[in-house]
Amino acid sequence: MKSDSGRPRAPTGAGREDRLNAPGPVAGVPGPGRWLVFEYVPVGLFSLKSSRATSAVGITLLVPTPYAVKMAFVDAAFRAGFPDALCGSLLESLSRVEIRLSPPARAVITRTFVKIRQESRQGDPLRPYGPNVAYREFVHFAGRWRWAFDLGLLEDHIAEVLVECAPHVNYVGKRGSFVQYDGVYRLPNLDAAFTEPTNGPAEWTIPPRAHIAELDDFGPDATLDVLSSFSPADAKAGRHRVFVRTVIPLGLVNTGPGFREYSMWV
Amino acid sequence: MGTVFSVGISARLVLDMHSLNNEGTEGNQQLTRMVHIIDHAGQRAVVNAISGDMFKHIFVEHLVPLLEEAGEPLSPGAKILDADRINALNPAFVDFCEKEQSFTVNGRTEKRMAMESEILDKMLQDCSLTDIAGALVTRRRAVGRKSTVEFGWVVGLPDRTVTEQYFHVKYAPEGRAAATGADTVAGRQAIFHRPASSGIYALVCNLDVCRIGANDVTRKAAVPAASRKARAVAAVWALAATLLKPAGAQRNTQNPHIVACEGAVAVSSSSLPAPVFSPLSDRYADEVGRAAEILNAMRPGSVEVRQFRTLSEGMEILANIAESLEVPGA
Numbered sequence: 060m061k062s063d064s065g066r067p068r069a070p071t072g073a074g075r076e077d078r079l080n081a082p083g084p085v086a087g088v089p090g091p092g093r094w095l096v097f098e099y100v101p102v103g104l105f106s107l108k109s110s111r112a113t114s115a116v117g118i119t120l121l122v123p124t125p126y127a128v129k130m131a132f133v134d135a136a137f138r139a140g141f142p143d144a145l146c147g148s149l150l151e152s153l154s155r156v157e158i159r160l161s162p163p164a165r166a167v168i169t170r171t172f173v174k175i176r177q178e179s180r181q182g183d184p185l186r187p188y189g190p191n192v193a194y195r196e197f198v199h200f201a202g203r204w205r206w207a208f209d210l211g212l213l214e215d216h217i218a219e220v221l222v223e224c225a226p227h228v229n230y231v232g233k234r235g236s237f238v239q240y241d242g243v244y245r246l247p248n249l250d251a252a253f254t255e256p257t258n259g260p261a262e263w264t265i266p267p268r269a270h271i272a273e274l275d276d277f278g279p280d281a282t283l284d285v286l287s288s289f290s291p292a293d294a295k296a297g298r299h300r301v302f303v304r305t306v307i308p309l310g311l312v313n314t315g316p317g318f319r320e321y322s323m324w325v
Numbered sequence: 326m327g328t329v330f331s332v333g334i335s336a337r338l339v340l341d342m343h344s345l346n347n348e349g350t351e352g353n354q355q356l357t358r359m360v361h362i363i364d365h366a367g368q369r370a371v372v373n374a375i376s377g378d379m380f381k382h383i384f385v386e387h388l389v390p391l392l393e394e395a396g397e398p399l400s401p402g403a404k405i406l407d408a409d410r411i412n413a414l415n416p417a418f419v420d421f422c423e424k425e426q427s428f429t430v431n432g433r434t435e436k437r438m439a440m441e442s443e444i445l446d447k448m449l450q451d452c453s454l455t456d457i458a459g460a461l462v463t464r465r466r467a468v469g470r471k472s473t474v475e476f477g478w479v480v481g482l483p484d485r486t487v488t489e490q491y492f493h494v495k496y497a498p499e500g501r502a503a504a505t506g507a508d509t510v511a512g513r514q515a516i517f518h519r520p521a522s523s524g525i526y527a528l529v530c531n532l533d534v535c536r537i538g539a540n541d542v543t544r545k546a547a548v549p550a551a552s553r554k555a556r557a558v559a560a561v562w563a564l565a566a567t568l569l570k571p572a573g574a575q576r577n578t579q580n581p582h583i584v585a586c587e588g589a590v591a592v593s594s595s596s597l598p599a600p601v602f603s604p605l606s607d608r609y610a611d612e613v614g615r616a617a618e619i620l621n622a623m624r625p626g627s628v629e630v631r632q633f634r635t636l637s638e639g640m641e642i643l644a645n646i647a648e649s650l651e652v653p654g655a
Contacts, residue, residue: 100602100603100612101603102335102477102529102601102602102603103377103477103478103529103603104360104477104478104480137544138596139596140596165363165367166363167361167362167363167369168361169359169360169361171348171358171360172348172349173376173378174378176408176409178463184416184419185413185414185415185416185419186409186413186414187409187412187413187463187464188408188409188412197360197478199360199361199362199363199480200363201363201367226597226598226619226620226623227596227597227598229531229598229601230475234471234472234475235377235475235476235477235478236477237475237477237529237531237601239600239601239602239612239616240600240616240619240620241616241619242619288467288469289441289442289468289541289542291441291466313369317359317361317371318361318369318371320361320369
């Protein structure tokens with residue numbers, strides 16, 4: 060089903076709410092609950108540069124951004140063999156879906172320097188890159204990830220694609236930041252262990268231990284043609300990619316030379 | 326073995342007296358790489374670690390001669406282990422990316438710049454190392470080949486890994502400044518401290534066999550089926566060699582003692598990824614098996630897990646995979 064603008068139309072109406080609040084399955088996952096929650100176990104050290112980071116000083120976020128998570132599912136859809144058109148529809152459907160993340164309860168960041176290759180200023184076409192060092196951060200997590208997708212604005216067949224793609228996601232953020240899929244279920248409500256966007260319709264609160272980070276997400280006009288890494292089109296801020304101030308339920312509890320430690324309040 | 330889409334290795338490697346990865350030097354003291362982790366009791370621990378970049382480097386060092394032996398093409402940069410692979414010392418590739426040329430599409434010849442997918446085809450066809458290990462081309466536009474092999478940080482287990490600093494002296498009869506007492510015996514000796522670490526290390530890696538030789542843009546094979554298979558076999562052998570000989574830093578005098586190796590090799594015969602689990606947990610081998618059960622419930626028979634207790638058993642499993650694997654779509 061497509062809207063006048065050609066984008067897939069969001070399911071709406073009281074019937075939808077009733078279905079999500081019933082115990083019957085949606086996308087094969089029993090209810091009740093409007094939140095489709097995927098669980099992953101962290102396997103490798105995580106790193107994802109903040110959008111404000113420079114290439115020389117790459118501070119990391121403590122959670123993957125909604126953009127990174129959604130793109131991981133689109134990538135998984137391609138790898139799972141879904142047709143290109145359906146992968147494009149998945150991306151467009153996800154552009155209006157809120158996702159919220161519950162990080163593992165403990166995290167410690169290692170601050171370090173690594174060797175990188177950087178475009179050389181010499182302009183030698185036969186030696187385009189040169190060696191350099193850059194500040195990088197890596198996070199070790201203890202606990203589990205929970206990634207929750209709002210089914211309220213997601214068509215059932217797209218939710219089914221998500222459920223099928225979830226086991227194909229084996230890393231998020233920098234390569235080597237492995238995660239292992241561990242199951243799916245639905246929840247009626249999310250507690251304060253989940254991230255909270257500050258631009259949503261609901262009031263938001265800051266848990267006793269938390270910090271605020273600016274996370275990127277798909278914008279309202281996001282399409283595969285624009286966001287594809289291999290597309291020459293430019294993604295425009297506000298249209299194809301948006302930045303949302305988000306409450307992350309992990310607070311700083313200790314810091315010292317070479318590390319910062321975070322934990323949840325519980 | 327049949328068709329292999331991906332291979333995942335979760336292993337514990339006992340390395341003694343090694344210095345495979347160092348951050349740099351402060352004064353006359355070399356600093357090894359340490360990372361902070363949360364241990365099984367919930368306490369923060371500082372442990373020695375070897376970066377995934379270092380293990381990728383080791384993997385590539387083993388892979389290049391294997392690809393040469395298999396007769397697979399290598400770019401001038403790849404042949405000399407240049408980290409920029411197809412980008413380095415390669416004027417023909419520069420011309421291909423930056424100059425207009427003739428392309429035949431649907432029987433019609435058109436003169437234009439190469440498109441991203443055509444540059445990626447060229448990368449895979451001209452350099453088997455770029456195909457497997459990846460590279461980023463930034464000539465007027467960015468075309469990235471994502472590596473088909475991925476390594477996580479190789480992290481020491483808390484309480485079971487130690488790092489010590491050892492005092493060394495290098496005899497330097499010439500070139501010492503007078504301020505150091507060049508005329509004396511002490512002045513001709515350069516004193517320095519170097520680390521050596523010993524312990525149990527947690528290794529995770531993943532090899533996407535199904536992507537070898539396949540263009541990420543068109544998702545079609547860019548090289549003949551025989552080449553894809555030869556490259557996949559070389560990649561599996563290089564993984565085995567990486568475990569057998571971790572060729573990192575300081576091996577001229579601190580070649581690591583490999584005391585033991587145990588773990589689990591997961592092989593996926595569908596697009597579901599082969600599961601991996603962090604060997605920092607004592608339950609990692611069981612967890613890999615449990616993840617395989619979850620995936621097999623979705624697609625029966627798609628994931629097989631084989632555990633190994635010794636390095637030789639691990640080699641045997643990887644050798645069996647290499648000998649009988651088929652690349653999907655090839």
